[in-house]
Amino acid sequence: MTFSRIRSLITVGFAVLAITLLLGIGGADAADPALDEPTNEPAAVDADAYVVLAWNDLGMHCYNRDFQDLAVLPPYNNLWAQVIRKGDPPEIVTSGVKVTYSFPNNTYSVGKSNFWTYAKALFNVDLAPNVGLTGKGLSGEMDQQTDHYIAEGIPLTEFSDSDLTKADPYQLATIIVNDSTTNAELARTITVAPVSTEMHCDNCHDDGGVENISTGRVETNILTLHDDEEAVAAVSSSAVNTSLMQQRPVLCAKCHASNALGTTGEPGVPNLSKAIHEKHEGEVPDTTDGCYNCHPGPTTKCLRDVMSQEFGMGCVDCHGDMEQVAKNPDPWLNEPRCDTCHNEGPYDQNQALYRNSTEHGGVYCAGCHDSPHAIAPSSQPNDAIKFIGWQGHDGPIDTCTVCHVTGPTAAGPHGQIFVPVEGFLPMMKR
Ligand code: HEC
Ligand code: HEC
Ligand code: HEC
Ligand code: HEC
Ligand code: HEC
Ligand code: HEC
Ligand code: HEC
Numbered sequence: 001m002t003f004s005r006i007r008s009l010i011t012v013g014f015a016v017l018a019i020t021l022l023l024g025i026g027g028a029d030a031a032d033p034a035l036d037e038p039t040n041e042p043a044a045v046d047a048d049a050y051v052v053l054a055w056n057d058l059g060m061h062c063y064n065r066d067f068q069d070l071a072v073l074p075p076y077n078n079l080w081a082q083v084i085r086k087g088d089p090p091e092i093v094t095s096g097v098k099v100t101y102s103f104p105n106n107t108y109s110v111g112k113s114n115f116w117t118y119a120k121a122l123f124n125v126d127l128a129p130n131v132g133l134t135g136k137g138l139s140g141e142m143d144q145q146t147d148h149y150i151a152e153g154i155p156l157t158e159f160s161d162s163d164l165t166k167a168d169p170y171q172l173a174t175i176i177v178n179d180s181t182t183n184a185e186l187a188r189t190i191t192v193a194p195v196s197t198e199m200h201c202d203n204c205h206d207d208g209g210v211e212n213i214s215t216g217r218v219e220t221n222i223l224t225l226h227d228d229e230e231a232v233a234a235v236s237s238s239a240v241n242t243s244l245m246q247q248r249p250v251l252c253a254k255c256h257a258s259n260a261l262g263t264t265g266e267p268g269v270p271n272l273s274k275a276i277h278e279k280h281e282g283e284v285p286d287t288t289d290g291c292y293n294c295h296p297g298p299t300t301k302c303l304r305d306v307m308s309q310e311f312g313m314g315c316v317d318c319h320g321d322m323e324q325v326a327k328n329p330d331p332w333l334n335e336p337r338c339d340t341c342h343n344e345g346p347y348d349q350n351q352a353l354y355r356n357s358t359e360h361g362g363v364y365c366a367g368c369h370d371s372p373h374a375i376a377p378s379s380q381p382n383d384a385i386k387f388i389g390w391q392g393h394d395g396p397i398d399t400c401t402v403c404h405v406t407g408p409t410a411a412g413p414h415g416q417i418f419v420p421v422e423g424f425l426p427m428m429k430r
Contacts, residue, residue: 059373
């Protein structure tokens with residue numbers, strides 16, 4: 001598989017902003033327990049109407065269940081949205097609107113995660129309760145970036161307000177577009193923000209597990225093992241103190257560079273992806289179930305897309321095995337490309353990463369297909385809600401009149417043409 005690389009880094013701004021509470025939006029919904037069955041009626045096909053496409057950028061976000069000993073990743077979800085004014089032709093809207101997000105059934109995180117107790121020690125920031133590393137809260141305004149809107153670093157947990165005991169990794173966000181002058185609502189949709197703590201390090205690092213270490217907790221077993229293994233680590237170029245048990249809570253990415261957190265790590269120390277995948281090569285099978293030891297997971301089943309459900313594909317088909325993942329020269333920024341395999345049709349990505357690529361009229365691939373690992377139709381019913389809202393059925397947006405007022409006469413996405421079907425919404429066919 002050929003990869004191309006981009007060099008820009010995902011940087012985490014540590015500025016702490018005041019939480020923007022959007023009173024009036026979602027306020028009534030927040031008290032409404034009926035949110036388990038969200039409604040999202042197909043929009044009428046009117047001229048001058050708006051549609052908002054929204055999605056999560058990665059398809060899954062993982063964070064630690066407990067931060068008292070160590071942090072691999074903090075709570076940190078990203079939502080993207082594109083606002084389109086319907087018309088002949090449609091137009092991507094980048095001004096005159098305000099785009100907000102909220103989680104009607106997930107309005108707070110303190111008490112659902114102890115992240116706020118340890119955020120200062122881990123990230124050296126003072127965070128207000130329920131505010132994440134970029135200053136975003138669980139509701140607020142999305143920021144405009146060229147052709148889309150983004151809320152980055154939402155400190156979302158996997159626990160709905162209505163059930164604090166059972167993890168629900170497919171949390172629902174409501175995205176609302178308002179006219180910034182009149183405040184009139186122009187469009188809304190519901191999208192999944194996937195989030196999970198399902199990392200089964202306990203499969204092996206439980207008490208009496210790897211190297212027979214028993215400290216009472218999985219996390220301290222791991223730190224003790226690291227201390228034992230690296231006590232004599234010959235990192236000659238730097239004086240890294242690897243007595244991790246003495247430094248709790250420990251941020252792995254402090255010493256091991258991670259593009260996910262924008263840390264550069266200590267010189268001479270392998271990046272976190274390389275360290276962890278290389279060390280565990282041969283310890284887990286090179287299969288989806290093997291990856292599910294650490295990625296979420298046998299219960300969450302974060303890989304839920306059409307390729308896994310209908311064509312039997314697994315992690316290794318796209319990412320390669322543990323050895324290949326460990327060799328990724330630029331973790332998080334150098335990932336599989338759709339057009340490596342889908343190379344015989346007009347499916348070219350215009351950016352190195354799927355999440356940054358656009359196609360037809362500047363619409364993001366993920367706007368029509370959803371996030372990586374959730375390429376529609378997905379096995380999770382919550383992923384389908386928005387597609388049904390837009391076009392009456394699940395699967396990628398194949399209905400020209402989601403955006404066009406009248407069926408276009410020329411070809412559209414991937415050369416597909418408008419085909420009116422009597423009694424149904426117009427569908428597209430190749
Ligand atoms: C399938 C079993 C298994 C799972 C699951 C597993 N580990 Fe390990 N891990 C091992 C074994 C075995 C070793 C020791 C390997 C060796 O000595 O070569 C190890 C070593 C380590 C080390 C020691 C690194 C060093 O300093 O040499 C760390 C840290 C570690 N694991 C972290 C984790 C974390 C974090 C997770 C969960 C995200 C995890 N492991 C999941 C089996 C596992
Ligand atoms: C204080 C710095 C520091 C922190 C924090 C730290 N490590 Fe390490 N880690 C090291 C050093 C130094 C090595 C040895 C690197 C080498 O041998 O080249 C190492 C080695 C490892 C290895 C073995 C790599 C290999 O191929 O042998 C793994 C796996 C690992 N660390 C995982 C973790 C995890 C998971 C965390 C968070 C719980 C963590 N580290 C936190 C400094 C750190
Ligand atoms: C059909 C191909 C495919 C399969 C199967 C697949 N991935 Fe991915 N994965 C991708 C693509 C494409 C990206 C990069 C998307 C982007 O641009 O962000 C990616 C990115 C990632 C990332 C980085 C975060 C991100 O989304 O960019 C992780 C972690 C990851 N995959 C893990 C897994 C695991 C674990 C599995 C199996 C449970 C898996 N993937 C299965 C295609 C796949
Ligand atoms: C022992 C635990 C463990 C196992 C097993 C594991 N991963 Fe990971 N993986 C991690 C951790 C921890 C990170 C986060 C690293 C970081 O924050 O930079 C990660 C990050 C990733 C990433 C994003 C970073 C990158 O390198 O681009 C991909 C892709 C990925 N894993 C794929 C896989 C695949 C595919 C498998 C199975 C073949 C697998 N992982 C098995 C622990 C594991
Ligand atoms: C490792 C190769 C590989 C990668 C990478 C890959 N695909 Fe696929 N994809 C396949 C295969 C094989 C099928 C089975 C049907 C076929 O051959 O078209 C498939 C099927 C599909 C389908 C279903 C088509 C249908 O007939 O229902 C869609 C949609 C799709 N892929 C989109 C994507 C997107 C979007 C990406 C990037 C995020 C991607 N694929 C990355 C190999 C891949
Ligand atoms: C305007 C909506 C839209 C956009 C934007 C879009 N697609 Fe698609 N795409 C579709 C539809 C509809 C299909 C047909 C699905 C089918 O036939 O099952 C499709 C099919 C595909 C397939 C499946 C090919 C096969 O084997 O059948 C791939 C791969 C794909 N798109 C990749 C991409 C990539 C990569 C981008 C961004 C560069 C993108 N798409 C942007 C709507 C879109
Ligand atoms: C998700 C929204 C969306 C969907 C769905 C969509 N389009 Fe478009 N389309 C756009 C945008 C945005 C433009 C760019 C208009 C511009 O460049 O000013 C566009 C432009 C076009 C154009 C060129 C301008 C024009 O109106 O003549 C054609 C032709 C077209 N689309 C055909 C199609 C066809 C056929 C379909 C269904 C198979 C389709 N589109 C589905 C958003 C969409």
